[in-house]
Amino acid sequence: FLLNSLFVADGSKKLYVGNVPFASTKEELRDYFGQYGQVVDVFVPVNTYGDPRGFAFVSMKDDDVDATMEATNGVEFMGRALVVNIPLPPGEKPIKRGK
16 A cells, blocks of 8 residues: 555544644644544654645545544644645645736
């Protein structure tokens, strides 16, 4: 199976979490999302200096994904309104429009 696929072999699904506070930790995200269902994994990408990039991927049990998205999208976490949705497949970023 693909390592970066939306469905993971253990019956979980990834959520994209945007606008994550730079000061938040994997553990804080795990605790926060754990209120809404079973968290399988939390991945916080970092830049070349090791600093968080402001987004994360939270893998949740498949049954908990929809309710978690509904409960957390747009909700304030550590001073920032989270953007929570199903991530696009790798290589399918939306085209950025010029100003």
